[in-house]
Amino acid sequence: DSVLTQSPATLSLSPGERATLFCRASQSVGGYLAWYQQKPGQSPRLLIYDASIRATGTPARFRGSGSGTDFTLTISSLEPEDFAIYYCQHRSNWPLFTFGPGTRVDLK
């Protein structure tokens, strides 16, 4: 099974700054990776799937990239509502699913 690791664990930034989050798989997952955003007290929300496709309603400032074992989620210019925890997810060994441990983006 492919294990997902995320870095950094916490990212402290200011509104308007660029955020770069990383997700690494222990073995190749091809292009089958998703990113979710979770705000305090809320359920997760799908942001990006198939590594780079924005889900319905995801703003254009969110960009996913990567393939194989290394993936990146970039938020080009942080808005106040973007401060949250971000998880990557993969279908590790069909039909099982794996989530990364998450990256917290908080206000500097």
Next chain:
Amino acid sequence: QVQLVESGGGVVQPGKSLRLSCVVSGFSFSHYAMQWVRQAPGKGLEWVALVSSNGDEKYYADSVKGRFSVSRDNSENTLVLQMDSLRPEDTAVYYCARRNSDYFDYWGQGTQVTVTS
């Protein structure tokens, strides 16, 4: 619009059982596989169980295999998670989510399960 509403959570003693339900609306429930995902306090997301669109195929995380059972009633647009032999480490918010391809595109608001003596 798409809605998933969980219920059935609560406080229960170790070894006891609990039955969670998720009622959905706004999409053709019978066309989608559904899953349960949980989140322990202050922790990340853990996939728990999946049931295929027609209910014939069911899969579980190792941590709950043999204790939890997932089912669905497509006539009632309802997903169920029967949780037996509960342990303190099962304490979490339980979310139902719709599977779309290999991802989870709609989530419920979650229901809290607390296992404590």
